Amino acid sequence: MTDYPNSIRLSVAPMMDWTDSHCRVFHRILAPQARLYTEMVHARAVIQGDRPRLLGFDASEHPVALQLGGSDPAHLAEACRIAEGFGYDEINLNVGCPSDRVQAGRFGACLMKEPALVAECVAAMRGATRLPVTVKCRLGVDEHEDYGYFRAFIDAVAAAGCREFIVHARKAWLNGLSPKENREIPPLRYDWAYRLKAERPDLRIVLNGGLTETAQCDEALRHVDGVMIGRAAYHEPYRLHQMQCALFGTPEADRESLLRRMEPYVRAQLQRGVALKHISKCLLGLYHGQPGGRLFRQVLSQEAPLPGADWSVIEKALAATRIGGDRM
Structure with missing residues (x-):
């Protein structure tokens, strides 16, 4: 097992159809100290599907986290038990994806409207595995657009034992915006993540959303525990290597x-x-x-x-x- 708290300074976001095992092996070469995340896998698929295909990964990928989707505590717990056997370093619950398919299945960002259910899911997951259970979320959804609601959501889930939150620092519109638009149109509010860390210093907070430059990451790390980059790491992978070198003091390779x-x-x-x-x-x-x-x-x-x-x-x-x- 990797030293979990020390491996969250830099991470690469879970991205559907992109961060498969081949991609993660390459990203590990580019960023030896970054935490990598799988594409989101639904808990039912883990239970019922082709587990080696869905969960298999190369040993070089460590530290690597499995991101799960779902809203049934029992299914999520069983998926955690299975995933632990595959050797993951962390299990992450998706509470941030705004796609129509995800909403129809009652998971992803729509769960931000149900903090009690998310807390129940986290409690069940923690009871099923020794691995850290983390949550990736938004600032809010639809009409829920105030800091007090966001902090109350975090507090409810933290009370179930979650100690780390990856905060995509935008709200999500569940109707009217595409997933792409939800990554670009709602304004970024890094100050909410910074305020949350200041008010809840015992929690580990990782900032996600719009981070493409090392200078941005340096600034964010003055306020939070880690930064997560997404599409920049995929479209311009050498940028991930440059961030690794800048944030960890390692020499650049060509x-x-x-x-x-x-x-x-x-x-x-x-x-x-x-x-x-x-x-x-x-x-x-x-x-x-x-x-x-x-x-x-x-x-x-x-x-x-x-x-x-x-x-x-x-x-x-x-x-x-x-x-x-x-x-x-």
Whole structure:
């Protein structure tokens, strides 16, 4: 087990269809001390589905947390028991996703309207596992848009034993805004997270939402225990590496040397029958904004899906970056 409290200074958000195991292996190379999160998995899927496919991960990913969705305390508890057996470092409950599908299933951000139920879920989860149980939430939903309501929600869940909250510092509109709009339109209110930490110093508070620059993270860490970055880590993965180096005082490595550290993993996955296209999608943004970056992305996008694609495709993409510009 990783030293849990000391591994939350920097983390990468759970992102559906993005933060799969291949992506997390790459992110671990980029940020050896960051905490990584799985895509959200519904508790019923954990209980009834293909567990090795849903829960399996590479040992290099530690510290890694499983994010669960659901609102049935018994199901969540059983999912926690199963997940502990797979070796996760943390179980996180999603109380922040605003998608229609999530709302229809009565989980995600809509649960912010039911703090007593969230507390019941957390209590059941904690009773089923020795792992830390954390909650990722918003500032509020719909008409619930005041600091007092937000703090009361936190207090109710903390009373059930949750000691860490990842706060996406926006409210969510459950009707009228798409998930993308819910990430962009509601205003960011970092001050609410900062105030919560000041008023509840015994809780661990991680700030999420709109964090894309190291300077932002440095400022946030003056007020809270950790920062969580999301799409910036996926679209521009080298930025994650730069944050790791700045926040932990480690030396930067160049993009090519970082990518080459993926080679043993990629070759092993190919031997298992995994198609290169499933591994390479998280690599596409590595040379974002760099000479040859467009060609790098183009080679991977066009050739990784071809039958028999192997590590030589990545070598070809790397060669494109040495041309010195985006020439066709």
